[in-house]
Amino acid sequence: MKKEISRKFCVAPMMGYTTPYARKLYRILSKNSFLFSEMIATKSLIYSKNRENIIDNDFNNPVALQVGGSEIDELKKASEIAIDYNYDEINLNVGCPSKAVQKGSFGACLMKDKILVRNCIEALQNERIEATLKCRLGLGRKLNYEFFEEFIDEISKTGIKIIYVHARNAILSGISPQANRTIPPLNYDFVKRIKNKFSKITFILNGGIDNLDKARSLLEEFEGVMVGRLIKNNPFILKDVDNKIFKETTRLIDETVINNYFEYIRPKLGIESIFRLLSPLLHIFFSVPHGKIYKTKINDYMKDQKINLIEDLLMKFINEKNLT
Ligand SMILES: Cc1cc2nc3c(=O)[nH]c(=O)nc-3n(C[C@H](O)[C@H](O)[C@H](O)COP(=O)(O)O)c2cc1C
Structure with missing residues (x-):
């Protein structure tokens, strides 16, 4: 059975950072934030000898396992593994623009093939775990709302309930993954429009949320926000989340x-x-x-x-x- 879980404040998946260890620290600092693993390639998830160290969960729920992949059988297995390790959600990465990831046929380049992404989500779906998607607005230097809407329309046919949107395009060649988090302009308006169009899906807004007051004011319009670099740069920001975002009385967080x-x-x-x-x-x-x-x-x-x-x-x- 899937639990009802708040995704009002999510800490974004970040390779090299949102390790099982970081999640332990994040959970000490905030009881209510929804956490993510780093992106883990399905092949590593299935075959790596080091799997325990990569995906250990240790009851830091609520938490999602993010995977990168597009092979249907592997995705099905990934979903079973996420259940075995007590994750609350399995999330497909359709946002990473790195060359290595493109070579492995996953990440942002999958936005070119909406039918394949639909099949991938269907492969992840399992009645015991929520299958979700993290994507961009589109590909290339030009923003195109119609492209985004057609993409989401296809994905909506899976019955998906939650989509995280990094609210900028991905540029697949000529700029680094790091530059892909600053150069393509943010456009929150596209996410607003899409959430009005697909009212059965919860859209979580991600990108450029660089303080908790901004997160709080965006929550007046969106059901959830996802924050990455703010927490990477200073995880102690999380100590104010339960109070400022979830309106709980402040717990004493000390050394x-x-x-x-x-x-x-x-x-x-x-x-x-x-x-x-x-x-x-x-x-x-x-x-x-x-x-x-x-x-x-x-x-x-x-x-x-x-x-x-x-x-x-x-x-x-x-x-x-x-x-x-
Ligand atoms: C160091 C680093 C690693 C990242 N790794 C991932 C990842 O594994 N999977 C993913 O979907 N996004 C990844 N991202 C993107 C973030 O999840 C997020 O979408 C992006 O940083 C925008 O949010 P922000 O402006 O709050 O940082 C990464 C970002 C950073 C800074």
Whole structure:
């Protein structure tokens, strides 16, 4: 049975960041945010020996497993795996523009073939898990609402209930994946129009939401928002989400968050790379002013696997900058 889950505030899937470890930290900081895994290629999901480390869930629900793929049998298996690992949702990535992903015939290039995407969603659908889609507005430098509407119209035939829209086009050649998150212009209006047209589908708005006040005001028009880089750069933003977005009384979040997180990752040292274990916390050194001096020290400690010193340094930084 599928549970009724709020997707009012979602943390976007981000490769290299929304690892099982990051999700543990995010969940300590916010009880209600809806979380995503990184995109995982269906082949890795099915065949990788490292699968446990990639998709471990550890009851950080509500959470979606995002997959990249377009082979029907693999997608069916991916859905079963997501159920086995207690995910609430399986999501198909139709937004990643990278060359490697295009070569594997998945990601944003699938927007060229709406029938194939429809078949992919049907393959993921299973009565025990919600199958959803994350897509862009279209492809190339020109925005074209009719293209977007025809695409969604085809997908709507699957009975899909939730679609996340990164509200800009993907440009498949000539610019990097990173530039594909800034150069194609955002257009929230297309998402507004599409949600009015397809009232049975919940559209979650993504792209350029760079503070919680903006998220809150967009929630007056949209049923849900999805936020990526804001959280990547400073996960401590999440400590205000339950209060500001879900109107719950504020829980006390203090430096024990860091202790809890380090308790969780310490036994994983040696099994998982120290960078992956620390990556959810490292970006704050870039995003908070004057953090770079700390970053250099942390890098040295990481090389020598000095986890206790890293914890002390992080604690000092977080207290100094009043992040909790
Ligand atoms: C480092 C990084 C990795 C990303 N990896 C994924 C991914 O695995 N799957 C996906 O659908 N989108 C991925 N994205 C795109 C985000 O999910 C999101 O759509 C995009 O960053 C726009 O949202 P924002 O403006 O709130 O950051 C990634 C973005 C970043 C910054």
